[in-house]
């Protein structure tokens with residue numbers, strides 16, 4: 551794993567299918583983003599208090615899945631999410647991999663992973679790749695910016711290093727294996743048999759540890775999922791996935807613009823093949839605390855705005 555600020559992480563990425571980019575965001579700004587995320591949660595005024603973890607309960611919070619994801623409430627377009635996407639050390643890493651500045655970014659989920667939650671179902675292992683097995687080869691680099699201290703037992707990303715290079719062989723061998731249902735073709739869940747296959751190839755799962763401001767990137771073919779914390783440490787992260795605008799069609803960009811204008815999210819895939827909704831649910835009903843626009847709307851510089859894809863739409 552790389553430790554300095556140069557580009558040896560590119561070698562890690564090629565070999566392991568994932569890499570850690572230390573200090574992609576300076577610590578001071580990373581702490582400010584985490585602070586804004588806490589304030590965003592407290593701003594619902596439902597009783598959550600960052601200094602009292604006993605207030606972590608679904609009655610006191612917006613809808614957050616057992617995987618820690620918050621997808622609605624226009625959270626994906628809050629100023630802090632857009633500021634993170636536009637951070638030079640974050641977008642710059644993707645420019646290096648794709649060798650272009652003409653990139654688009656996903657309007658992806660935000661992760662608020664709290665420890666010791668018994669008010670929502672447990673986060674069972676969900677090993678997967680975020681790429682259609684029928685479309686092999688390197689197609690997308692996913693990322694997340696880690697915003698709180700994240701040690702071995704703190705919950706977070708777990709990856710299967712080298713799995714991206716075995717992907718073709720894996721899917722040929724597993725062609726007849728019944729599939730775990732997926733709501734998009736760009737998701738493939740590893741079955742028990744699939745996990746055994748990886749193990750027989752000598753693959754070992756690794757929990758990625760990180761400091762606030764570190765960027766984690768991985769090839770969409772690399773098997774991965776996330777774990778919940780075994781400590782009292784929360785995990786905050788913002789998913790940041792970029793792809794060359796050249797890989798998106800004009801239709802994709804128009805759909806993306808519409809998602810942007812309605813303040814809704816996308817999946818990890820920046821081409822906005824699937825767009826989301828801002829209707830969070832509380833006890834099965836539409837949450838009365840739903841929000842359809844960000845509390846703090848993003849103020850973007852020209853560089854960041856290009857990542858929406860809008861400037862690339864031909865009139």
Ligand SMILES: O=C(O)CCC(=O)C(=O)O
Nearest residue numbers: 661680706707774775776
């Ligand atoms: O939260 C993480 O570290 C990974 C999330 C993930 O794999 C996903 O949302 O597809």
Ligand SMILES: [Fe+2]
Nearest residue numbers: 678679680774
């Ligand atoms: Fe994933």
